[in-house]
Amino acid sequence: MRFVRRVLRRVGLAGTLVMVVFGVSAAAALAATHWGSTYTWTVHSTGMYTKTAIVTGAAGYGGLARMGTITGFFPGANHAQVQGYVVNSNDTVLATGGLVQGGSSQQYIDSSTGYLSSSGARWGKGRARGLKADGTWGNWHYTYSTRLDY
Amino acid sequence: MMRSHKTRLLVLGAVVALAVAVCGAAVALGNDSDPMAAGSTGAPAVAAAATNAAGQTYGTLPDGPDETMPDLVRVVATNGKTGYCRDKDTLGPCPDDDPEANTKACLRGYAIPVYESDGTTQIGEFVVGGPGSEAVYGKADGSKVTMTAREDGAIVTTKTATDGTVLSQTLEALDGKVTTVK
Numbered sequence: 001m002r003f004v005r006r007v008l009r010r011v012g013l014a015g016t017l018v019m020v021v022f023g024v025s026a027a028a029a030l031a032a033t034h035w036g037s038t039y040t041w042t043v044h045s046t047g048m049y050t051k052t053a054i055v056t057g058a059a060g061y062g063g064l065a066r067m068g069t070i071t072g073f074f075p076g077a078n079h080a081q082v083q084g085y086v087v088n089s090n091d092t093v094l095a096t097g098g099l100v101q102g103g104s105s106q107q108y109i110d111s112s113t114g115y116l117s118s119s120g121a122r123w124g125k126g127r128a129r130g131l132k133a134d135g136t137w138g139n140w141h142y143t144y145s146t147r148l149d150y
Numbered sequence: 151m152m153r154s155h156k157t158r159l160l161v162l163g164a165v166v167a168l169a170v171a172v173c174g175a176a177v178a179l180g181n182d183s184d185p186m187a188a189g190s191t192g193a194p195a196v197a198a199a200a201t202n203a204a205g206q207t208y209g210t211l212p213d214g215p216d217e218t219m220p221d222l223v224r225v226v227a228t229n230g231k232t233g234y235c236r237d238k239d240t241l242g243p244c245p246d247d248d249p250e251a252n253t254k255a256c257l258r259g260y261a262i263p264v265y266e267s268d269g270t271t272q273i274g275e276f277v278v279g280g281p282g283s284e285a286v287y288g289k290a291d292g293s294k295v296t297m298t299a300r301e302d303g304a305i306v307t308t309k310t311a312t313d314g315t316v317l318s319q320t321l322e323a324l325d326g327k328v329t330t331v332k
Binding site: 079083085087088090091092093094095096097098099100101102108109110111125127140142143 | 210211212213217219223224225226232235240241242249252253255256257259260276277278279283284285286287288
């Protein structure tokens with residue numbers, strides 16, 4: 001007991017407070033991850049204009065969930081299409097924002113699936129493709145976000 | 151003097167206990183959060199696509215970059231039933247040569263049939279897009295254009311500079327009438 005008291009005296013209140021700050025910070029960081037904010041997934045493709053497609057899922061957007069957004073970057077593309085989805089834990093589609101497409105002046109296109117209050121929404125998915133120089137469409141490239149709990 | 155030491159020890163003990171509790175809670179949260187943190191792929195279980203009597207494939211959305219979308223995609227209909235909708239029905243009601251109109255139609259939303267896996271027996275409807283949906287286009291100069299569908303079907307188009315300043319805003323009603331807001 002004396003030994004414990006000696007150690008505690010030496011560590012002192014300041015050292016303990018540092019531990020508390022560290023603990024609270026770690027908890028806040030992990031809690032933020034749990035609640036999702038934004039996750040990104042990157043798909044690289046070759047031989048077509050769709051360079052990168054990112055699916056993000058964000059919970060707690062204005063009190064509802066906004067998920068399944070996909071952003072496609074199409075440097076130099078003549079035309080591009082993206083589509084985002086919200087799916088549940090069985091990988092079944094709950095919502096899609098439909099197709100969003102654009103012409104040559106766009107550097108990126110971002111398609112949202114809209115706003116859901118469904119508690120069954122767990123994942124964001126998306127696909128993107130670009131129009132190749134020869135006038136044919138590249139393959140769809142699929143990607144997904146990580147799990148979203150709320 | 152002894153009394154102050156005891157008090158100090160009590161405070162220290164309480165603070166240490168609090169720190170341990172907070173760290174424990176954090177770890178508990180972390181264990182049930184992001185599957186990526188555990189090094190997994192994070193991908194949900196994928197049902198293998200099957201083929202119906204009409205030769206149509208049906209199943210869930212692909213995960214891999216170069217996988218193929220089934221002809222019939224598994225969805226939850228507005229009536230709560232699980233069925234399948236045709237992938238091509240989700241690509242918009244307007245022709246490919248009018249991409250702007252197609253995008254606006256997708257933002258406003260439209261209903262498509264949901265079938266059994268046979269692709270012919272309709273069991274409900276699925277709504278693509280709808281109010282709240284938005285499309286964002288980045289421009290070469292760094293500005294961006296955001297199109298959002300309102301409840302009344304109007305499309306709000308906002309042009310924003312790189313510093314977030316709103317450059318212009320228009321409202322396009324369902325009848326096509328455009329009003330300049332800013």
